[in-house]
Amino acid sequence: MVRSSQPLAERIRPRDLEGFIGQSHLVAPGKPLYRALQQRTVPSMIFWGPPGVGKTTLARMVAAVTEKPFYNLSAVSAGKAELRQIVESVRPSGKNRRPQRDLFAASEPAERPDSVILFLDEIHRFNKAQQDFLLPFVEDGTITLIGATTENPSFEVISALLSRMQVFTLNPLTVAEIERIIKRGVASLGIDIDEDGIGFLANYANGDARAALNLLENAARLYRARAISAEHLRETLQSKHLRYDKTGEEHYNTISAFIKSMRASDVDAALYYCARMIDSGEDPKFIARRMVIFASEDIGLADSDALTVANDVFRAIETIGLPECQFNLAHGVAYLASAPKNRDAGDAYFQALEDVKELGNLPIPLQIRNAPTQLMRELGYGDGYQAYTDESFLPDEIKGKRYFRA
Numbered sequence: 001m002v003r004s005s006q007p008l009a010e011r012i013r014p015r016d017l018e019g020f021i022g023q024s025h026l027v028a029p030g031k032p033l034y035r036a037l038q039q040r041t042v043p044s045m046i047f048w049g050p051p052g053v054g055k056t057t058l059a060r061m062v063a064a065v066t067e068k069p070f071y072n073l074s075a076v077s078a079g080k081a082e083l084r085q086i087v088e089s090v091r092p093s094g095k096n097r098r099p100q101r102d103l104f105a106a107s108e109p110a111e112r113p114d115s116v117i118l119f120l121d122e123i124h125r126f127n128k129a130q131q132d133f134l135l136p137f138v139e140d141g142t143i144t145l146i147g148a149t150t151e152n153p154s155f156e157v158i159s160a161l162l163s164r165m166q167v168f169t170l171n172p173l174t175v176a177e178i179e180r181i182i183k184r185g186v187a188s189l190g191i192d193i194d195e196d197g198i199g200f201l202a203n204y205a206n207g208d209a210r211a212a213l214n215l216l217e218n219a220a221r222l223y224r225a226r227a228i229s230a231e232h233l234r235e236t237l238q239s240k241h242l243r244y245d246k247t248g249e250e251h252y253n254t255i256s257a258f259i260k261s262m263r264a265s266d267v268d269a270a271l272y273y274c275a276r277m278i279d280s281g282e283d284p285k286f287i288a289r290r291m292v293i294f295a296s297e298d299i300g301l302a303d304s305d306a307l308t309v310a311n312d313v314f315r316a317i318e319t320i321g322l323p324e325c326q327f328n329l330a331h332g333v334a335y336l337a338s339a340p341k342n343r344d345a346g347d348a349y350f351q352a353l354e355d356v357k358e359l360g361n362l363p364i365p366l367q368i369r370n371a372p373t374q375l376m377r378e379l380g381y382g383d384g385y386q387a388y389t390d391e392s393f394l395p396d397e398i399k400g401k402r403y404f405r406a
Contacts, residue, residue, distance in 0.1 A: 008217040009210045012181075012188050013057050015064070021209075022177045023054055023170055033058065033168065040065050044138050044145040046123065046153050046162075049170025052208030055148040056121065058170075062146060063117040070117045075125035080133055083118075090116055090142050115141050123147030124156035124283060127321040131158045138164055151283060172207025181209045182216060189220050192227040200230040204237070251282075255290060263298050267337040274333050284325055288314040291332055302342035309335050348404035355398060362395035 014020045017027050017037065026033040036042055042062050047055040063070035071086050090113055120126070126134075137143045138161065145165065149156060153167055173181070179202045186193050193201075193216075205212035219228050219236040254277055261269035277287060288310070295310035313332035317325040371382035392399045 007214070008185050008188060009052075009213045012184050012213070013060075016061065020054065020057065020061070021180050022173045023058075026168055026170070027058075033062075037061060037065050042066050042117075042144055044143075044165040046147040046149060046157065046165050046167045047170055048149050048151075048153055048167055050150055050172050050207060052205070052210035052212075053170045053173055054209075055170060056119070059119040059146045059148065063119065066117060066144070068115060068117050068144070069113050070119065072119045073121070075120055075122045075130075078120070080130060083130070083133060086116060086118060087137050087142060090114070116143060117146065118143045119146045119148070121148045122150075124149045124151040124153070124285075125321075128158055128318045130321075131161050135161050135164075151286070155289070156283075156285065173205075173209055174207075175202045178202040178205045178207070178209055178212055182212055185213045185216050186228075189217065191220055191225070194227070194229055196230040197228055197233055200233050204233070254280075255287075258287070259290060259294060262294060262333065262337040263341065265337055265339075265341070267334050270333050270337040271330060274329060278322075278326060278329070284317045284322060284329055285314065287329065288317050288332070291336055294336055297346050298341050298343060299336065299339045300342045300345045302340035306336055306339050344404060344406075351403045355401075359397065362397050364395060365393060368393050 017034065020027055023033075025031060028034060042065070045062075047058060049055060060070070069089075073082060134143065134145060135158075138145045145161075147153075147157070147165070153162055157165075179198050182193070182198050182201050201212045201216060204215060215233060215237060216228065219232045222236055223232050225232065254273055258270060258273035258277065261273055274287060278284060292307070292310040292314055295306040299306040309332055313328050316328040320328065366380045367383055367385040369376070369381040371377045377383070392401075394401060
């Protein structure tokens with residue numbers, strides 16, 4: 001077995017499109033990223049997709065063809081100070097300053113460059129203020145920003161920044177693609193693996209190449225065997241702690257427990273599951289969005305202030321970020337869990353929706369139709385309309401039907 005301190009996934013990372021596996025809708029000849037790399041014209045962009053599908057690899061390929069300085073930051077740990085150092089290495093005010101080598105994995109140019117490539121991993125972790133700071137430098141070309149995210153950028157990236165970036169959606173890798181990557185990893189390790197082992201790894205990965213390679217490498221180190229079997233892989237997997245996978249069963253079980261605890265007005269359980277998600281690396285904005293939904297779905301008219309509180313918590317999390325926003329989360333969770341519950345408004349809406357789907361667009365009564373022209377008025381549009389009346393404004397076919405009962 002070949003031993004190295006560098007993770008297997010990093011050792012076999014392809015350096016060009018010829019060795020890249022997957023995402024053919026983006027990198028096949030004639031496709032958008034293929035053309036961008038071929039023409040060496042690279043806009044600011046976001047790679048949106050699940051873990052282990054090639055986001056970082058593609059970002060490095062993009063940077064390589066531009067021959068511009070490349071800075072690799074994680075939004076989990078980076079802040080304005082690091083961003084400012086990068087900007088000042090380009091702009092006139094930074095003529096005599098250079099980023100610290102121990103902060104970034106970057107090539108350092110002999111002369112001050114006109115612009116740089118900034119790869120920001122987990123860009124969804126940057127709060128609004130941090131994204132606002134980047135905006136003018138992306139706009140004037142000082143920084144070509146490449147963001148990577150597992151979360152929907154429509155929710156996580158401010159609209160002004162998003163409008164200046166091209167979003168590329170990456171798909172989970174297929175079983176066949178994962179198997180090809182596994183075989184590349186096996187060759188790098190200098191070991192053998194049987195077909196059952198490859199099949200086990202490919203299914204375990206669930207589209208995430210890094211997960212497959214990490215398990216393969218861990219098994220090889222643990223057993224120090226010339227050949228790795230599916231049984232080796234199973235034993236290795238069982239010896240590890242269960243992880244909180246943001247796309248897996250544990251993720252959905254925990255958010256379900258959180259919602260149901262608030263629904264049952266169990267404040268302690270709701271706080272526990274909230275803390276468990278945060279400690280496991282969950283994005284607090286994901287939790288806050290579910291709280292906004294909960295405020296209307298489960299509390300509703302019983303306490304209309306709940307929706308205001310939930311929205312304020314979401315805005316506070318956007319502005320402040322971790323770790324301080326945990327106080328805002330705790331405040332909101334305790335309030336929502338303690339509040340009285342009423343689902344009447346939501347239930348009434350979905351009853352009405354059932355009629356819409358079953359009966360289609362029934363004719364709207366003439367007296368409540370818009371009447372902007374004389375012809376429409378002559379046809380009876382708006383005729384007899386009274387703002388305050390006990391008469392039902394529903395279409396004739398369902399007139400008098402009750403969805404909502406106060």
